[in-house]
Amino acid sequence: MIEEPKCWARRCRHFIGIKSDNESDENPEENERNFCKAFPDGIPDEIAYGDNLHTIPYPGQGNEIVYEQEEK
Numbered sequence: 001m002i003e004e005p006k007c008w009a010r011r012c013r014h015f016i017g018i019k020s021d022n023e024s025d026e027n028p029e030e031n032e033r034n035f036c037k038a039f040p041d042g043i044p045d046e047i048a049y050g051d052n053l054h055t056i057p058y059p060g061q062g063n064e065i066v067y068e069q070e071e072k
Contacts, residue, residue, distance in 0.1 A: 005034045005048035012054075013070035014038055038065035 007015050014037040033042035038054070038061060046052045054067045 002032045
């Protein structure tokens with residue numbers, strides 16, 4: 001299982017979850033990635049685990065979705 005991403009810990013409303021790139025692998029955990037509405041192909045590590053809080057669009061992101069705290 002991969003480490004909990006910071007965007008999940010911060011409760012970003014756009015976070016979708018963790019998925020395996022290839023569900024048919026013998027060990028799908030090796031291919032797990034974090035996904036969200038901003039990054040449907042996988043959240044960059046510097047956002048998921050680094051210090052980038054994603055309050056402005058990431059270079060080359062392809063959309064304008066940024067961190068927003070989920071409503072309670």
